[in-house]
Amino acid sequence: MDKFNTFTGIVCPLDRSNVDTDAIIPKQFLKSIKRSGFGPNLFDEWRYLDHGEPGMDNSKRAVNPDFVLNDPRYQGAQILLARENFGCGSSREHAPWALEDYGFKVILAPSFADIFFNNCFKNGLLPIVLKEEIIDSLFKMAMGGQPLEMTVDLQDQRLKLPSGEGIDFEVDPFRKDCLLNGLDDIGLTLQHVEAIRAYEERRRREAPWLFGS
Amino acid sequence: MSAKTLYDKLWESHLVRSEADGTALIYIDRHLVHEVTSPQAFEGLRLAGRKPWRVDANLATPDHNVPTTPREGGVEAIRDPISRTQVETLDANCRDFGITEFQMLDPRQGIVHVIGPEQGATLPGMTVVCGDSHTSTHGAMGALAFGIGTSEVEHVLATQCLIQKKSKAMQIRVEGELGRGVTAKDVVLAIIGEIGTAGGTGYAIEFAGSAIEALSIEGRLTLCNMAIEAGARAGFVAVDDKTIDYVKGRPYAPEGELWEQAVASWRTLHSDRGAQFDRVVTLDATAIRPQVTWGTSPEMVVAVDQRVPDPGEESDGVKAEGMQRALDYMGLQAGTPITEIPLDRVFIGSCTNSRIEDLRAAADVARGRRVAGNVKQALVVPGSGLVKAEAEAEGLDKVFIDAGFEWREPGCSMCLAMNADRLESGERCASTSNRNFEGRQGQGGRTHLVSPAMAAAAAVAGRFVDLADLDKG
Numbered sequence: 001m002d003k004f005n006t007f008t009g010i011v012c013p014l015d016r017s018n019v020d021t022d023a024i025i026p027k028q029f030l031k032s033i034k035r036s037g038f039g040p041n042l043f044d045e046w047r048y049l050d051h052g053e054p055g056m057d058n059s060k061r062a063v064n065p066d067f068v069l070n071d072p073r074y075q076g077a078q079i080l081l082a083r084e085n086f087g088c089g090s091s092r093e094h095a096p097w098a099l100e101d102y103g104f105k106v107i108l109a110p111s112f113a114d115i116f117f118n119n120c121f122k123n124g125l126l127p128i129v130l131k132e133e134i135i136d137s138l139f140k141m142a143m144g145g146q147p148l149e150m151t152v153d154l155q156d157q158r159l160k161l162p163s164g165e166g167i168d169f170e171v172d173p174f175r176k177d178c179l180l181n182g183l184d185d186i187g188l189t190l191q192h193v194e195a196i197r198a199y200e201e202r203r204r205r206e207a208p209w210l211f212g213s
Numbered sequence: 214m215s216a217k218t219l220y221d222k223l224w225e226s227h228l229v230r231s232e233a234d235g236t237a238l239i240y241i242d243r244h245l246v247h248e249v250t251s252p253q254a255f256e257g258l259r260l261a262g263r264k265p266w267r268v269d270a271n272l273a274t275p276d277h278n279v280p281t282t283p284r285e286g287g288v289e290a291i292r293d294p295i296s297r298t299q300v301e302t303l304d305a306n307c308r309d310f311g312i313t314e315f316q317m318l319d320p321r322q323g324i325v326h327v328i329g330p331e332q333g334a335t336l337p338g339m340t341v342v343c344g345d346s347h348t349s350t351h352g353a354m355g356a357l358a359f360g361i362g363t364s365e366v367e368h369v370l371a372t373q374c375l376i377q378k379k380s381k382a383m384q385i386r387v388e389g390e391l392g393r394g395v396t397a398k399d400v401v402l403a404i405i406g407e408i409g410t411a412g413g414t415g416y417a418i419e420f421a422g423s424a425i426e427a428l429s430i431e432g433r434l435t436l437c438n439m440a441i442e443a444g445a446r447a448g449f450v451a452v453d454d455k456t457i458d459y460v461k462g463r464p465y466a467p468e469g470e471l472w473e474q475a476v477a478s479w480r481t482l483h484s485d486r487g488a489q490f491d492r493v494v495t496l497d498a499t500a501i502r503p504q505v506t507w508g509t510s511p512e513m514v515v516a517v518d519q520r521v522p523d524p525g526e527e528s529d530g531v532k533a534e535g536m537q538r539a540l541d542y543m544g545l546q547a548g549t550p551i552t553e554i555p556l557d558r559v560f561i562g563s564c565t566n567s568r569i570e571d572l573r574a575a576a577d578v579a580r581g582r583r584v585a586g587n588v589k590q591a592l593v594v595p596g597s598g599l600v601k602a603e604a605e606a607e608g609l610d611k612v613f614i615d616a617g618f619e620w621r622e623p624g625c626s627m628c629l630a631m632n633a634d635r636l637e638s639g640e641r642c643a644s645t646s647n648r649n650f651e652g653r654q655g656q657g658g659r660t661h662l663v664s665p666a667m668a669a670a671a672a673v674a675g676r677f678v679d680l681a682d683l684d685k686g
């Protein structure tokens with residue numbers, strides 16, 4: 001995983017609540033057995049006018065001009081501004097893969113669905129929960145004539161607006177550390193091989209039926 | 214010792230280690246694997262040169278992509294090349310890593326969440342995970358079961374553990390007796406209607422109360438299946454005699470002395486008297502009527518004798534907009550009685566409602582009746598090969614076929630339309646599955662979530678109908 005460095009990026013406002021993972025990456029794209037290349041099909045059903053299938057040349061498809069990702073103001077956006085319960089529904093990790101592959105690094109929302117929230121961290125994406133009022137005001141700024149650019153500083157847990165105003169945010173210290181250092185979970189866990197073996201030994205005595213052949 | 218919730222007990226017995234900030238390493242007893250969310254995990258294992266930590270903790274089966282039409286040609290005959298690749302990839306990965314798999318032609322193949330309990334591969338007191346959000350289903354056995362992402366699938370394969378934080382504990386009590394024709398599906402839809410699809414976010418939900426105790430294990434599986442639609446990763450029910458009777462004699466269940474030892478341990482799997490929950494919600498079972506969703510989120514639900522709600526009467530602006538968008542997508546007018554909504558297709562199946570009791574309930578309604586002329590297709594897809602065989606031994610297949618339903622091979626099928634079973638744009642379906650999101654059953658398809666009995670009644674009436682009114686014509 002790449003290290004998460006401070007960056008400045010454009011905010012893309014997606015003004016819908018309960019955006020589910022089916023919408024983020026429709027199921028026909030789950031059939032891939034790889035983990036990259038999902039970006040062009042992010043929000044496929046909203047983004048294109050035709051029905052998308054894997055293997056299509058996306059550059060030849062008719063885009064939906066009314067969908068925010070296709071708005072010229074938000075090209076190259078790295079920060080997605082969303083509404084409540086973002087990422088609900090199926091646990092597919094293809095959703096964060098698609099967001100990340102598209103170029104998003106940060107998602108701002110008043111709330112996220114649990115599984116999606118966890119999956120983000122594992123894929124170098126930073127989901128940030130902000131109060132409803134702050135999200136509302138960010139929507140106002142981002143939907144104005146000029147695209148909104150902000151700086152995301154994970155080390156200091158702070159978003160910086162062009163006005164100089166700062167917005168502090170919370171992040172789990174463990175997740176923060178993993179993102180900043182680009183650590184992978186499996187490597188971290190395997191530092192505790194002894195503890196896992198000790199647990200197994202004890203458990204095997206207490207509940208032997210859980211250990212089959 | 215202070216009183217513990219069932220969740221406390223399940224959590225503590227699986228704790229390998231924890232950090233000061235609450236980040237914990239949790240041991241996983243059972244890992245279920247299917248073809249859609251596992252290929253990248255196996256790819257990751259290979260790339261890192263890792264092996265599964267404990268091969269015998271894994272059980273695999275293909276379910277999302279498999280055809281539900283006759284399978285004489287085997288995997289090679291799966292028409293969609295990408296579906297075929299996924300099924301072949303699962304077969305190859307299980308072979309390479311030595312993982313037990315019920316392959317497509319195995320009589321035990323089925324939807325992972327149906328075969329886990331059916332095989333006794335899901336036992337009380339276990340931690341059960343799968344790269345699928347409906348893993349909450351297994352909580353019905355008194356297990357801590359939840360869905361995980363593909364990175365976590367790889368993590369469990371490599372370490373037999375997961376990095377987790379403890380959730381808050383919610384208890385949902387449903388008290389009283391359910392009315393006639395009111396099923397576990399109606400109970401869970403009513404719960405979601407009450408607390409909303411984000412109501413359980415951050416919580417593990419214990420379902421309790423006299424109405425839950427009265428449910429069969431299969432009903433509890435239906436209930437826990439949809440805990441995730443209420444936002445909770447895990448939902449579970451305390452162990453009682455029904456749980457233990459259900460497990461006894463299943464292929465993966467312990468036997469002899471081990472069985473006695475296991476049962477003694479399982480008897481402790483309930484919340485202690487006086488245990489504290491972070492939130493308690495109570496519902497009156499007698500007030501729950503058969504439910505039908507009208508929108509594109511499971512919380513958009515009303516009773517069959519009600520009308521499609523009016524966004525104009527919703528004071529919250531964002532909510533009203535969401536309702537209007539749902540009505541537009543669903544092609545519905547506010548104020549329409551639910552019983553006047555005509556249907557194009559009916560789907561009876563999915564990990565929510567494809568077990569034998571579900572098929573019996575649907576067959577009871579279908580028996581001696583005919584699918585209505587306006588219904589183009591009414592599918593019945595059993596949850597596993599064994600459910601199918603049991604249903605056929607009882608003659609349920611004939612009941613369905615005589616009534617004009619199609620009787621299929623087991624799999625996820627039209628629940629998410631990854632195989633050939635799907636809705637055409639604009640078609641309206643009464644479905645016993647768990648998600649009515651836009652495009653879930655096919656692009657532009659319109660899904661109404663209902664119980665198996667309601668789905669069968671809708672098939673024969675051609676519209677939604679209160680079961681009590683069915684005989685009156």
Ligand code: SF4
Nearest residue numbers: 347563564625628629
């Ligand atoms: S039946 Fe539907 S919800 Fe259940 S595992 Fe299959 S696709 Fe998922």
